[in-house]
Amino acid sequence: DPIITEYVNRVGQNIVRNSDVKVPVSIKVLETDEPNAMALPGGFFFVNTGLIKLAENEAEVAGVMGHEIAHIAARHGTRQMTKAGIANLATLPMMILGGGWAMYGIYQATNIAIPMAFLRFSRADEAEADMLGLQYMYKAGYDPNGFVEMFERLESMEKRKPGTISKVFMSHPPTGDRIVKVQEMIAKYLKEKPEYVVTTSEFDEVRDRLLMLDNRHKATP
Numbered sequence: 001d002p003i004i005t006e007y008v009n010r011v012g013q014n015i016v017r018n019s020d021v022k023v024p025v026s027i028k029v030l031e032t033d034e035p036n037a038m039a040l041p042g043g044f045f046f047v048n049t050g051l052i053k054l055a056e057n058e059a060e061v062a063g064v065m066g067h068e069i070a071h072i073a074a075r076h077g078t079r080q081m082t083k084a085g086i087a088n089l090a091t092l093p094m095m096i097l098g099g100g101w102a103m104y105g106i107y108q109a110t111n112i113a114i115p116m117a118f119l120r121f122s123r124a125d126e127a128e129a130d131m132l133g134l135q136y137m138y139k140a141g142y143d144p145n146g147f148v149e150m151f152e153r154l155e156s157m158e159k160r161k162p163g164t165i166s167k168v169f170m171s172h173p174p175t176g177d178r179i180v181k182v183q184e185m186i187a188k189y190l191k192e193k194p195e196y197v198v199t200t201s202e203f204d205e206v207r208d209r210l211l212m213l214d215n216r217h218k219a220t221p
Contacts, residue, residue, distance in 0.1 A: 059146025
């Protein structure tokens with residue numbers, strides 16, 4: 001949907017401009033109910049529609065996007081790929097189909113079994129992405145508490161229904177300990193601003209549009 005993809009791209013590119021990313025970032029929206037996002041080597045970044053539907057405001061979406069953009073900035077995926085010895089992209093099965101990393105993300109989103117062990121970030125990588133992502137969203141003007149609120153929501157969802165959050169998209173789901181550390185970083189390092197972006201009318205419109213499209217799909221025999 002052009003309205004949804006344009007909105008998501010604009011929010012994401014605003015965070016990219018306020019980050020340390022050194023490569024162009026290509027942002028795509030995937031129609032799947034899993035509330036998550038995923039970054040791949042080379043600046044490919046995927047946002048699930050389930051993330052937008054779960055969020056209550058734009059700052060919450062920006063928090064998850066900031067975290068994933070931080071993985072790109074810190075080149076975590078590239079380092080993991082190198083560690084796993086996958087230096088030649090031609091060894092990846094989807095390359096036979098011709099699509100590169102973009103096709104890789106799409107195939108993973110549709111649950112085709114392609115190993116992604118080299119993208120399972122370490123706890124140190126996740127902690128660094130939390131720290132950097134928090135700074136990026138703050139610099140972009142968003143309320144950093146949105147970061148905490150969204151990760152609390154994801155943690156609560158995973159506790160209520162284990163397996164809701166695909167481990168392909170988030171190898172280390174948010175934990176109470178990580179949330180506490182983020183709260184400490186906000187209090188210690190991020191100077192309070194007179195005003196923040198919490199949400200926008202566009203977020204409400206896009207979220208309502210997604211729900212409308214969902215209902216339309218369900219009503220179609």
